Amino acid sequence: MEVEGMITSVLAGTQFRVQLQSGHEVLAHISGKMRKRFIRLVVGDRVKMEMSPYDVTKARITFRLG
Numbered sequence: 331m332e333v334e335g336m337i338t339s340v341l342a343g344t345q346f347r348v349q350l351q352s353g354h355e356v357l358a359h360i361s362g363k364m365r366k367r368f369i370r371l372v373v374g375d376r377v378k379m380e381m382s383p384y385d386v387t388k389a390r391i392t393f394r395l396g
Contacts, residue, residue: 358389
């Protein structure tokens with residue numbers, strides 16, 4: 331499922347803490363295409379993520395909204 335959120339903190343190893351619009355926080359990592367194109371993410375950026383319905387504590391960032 332696709333959700334939107336905002337980056338609250340940057341962690342080591344291209345991982346981020348992202349707050350969802352519902353208020354929950356998840357651990358997210360950058361997708362391969364974003365890493366390949368050197369897309370930079372900073373605190374405060376809005377991002378689009380993919381989450382599995384089986385583990386709602388982790389996500390993959392697929393797009394930076396700004």
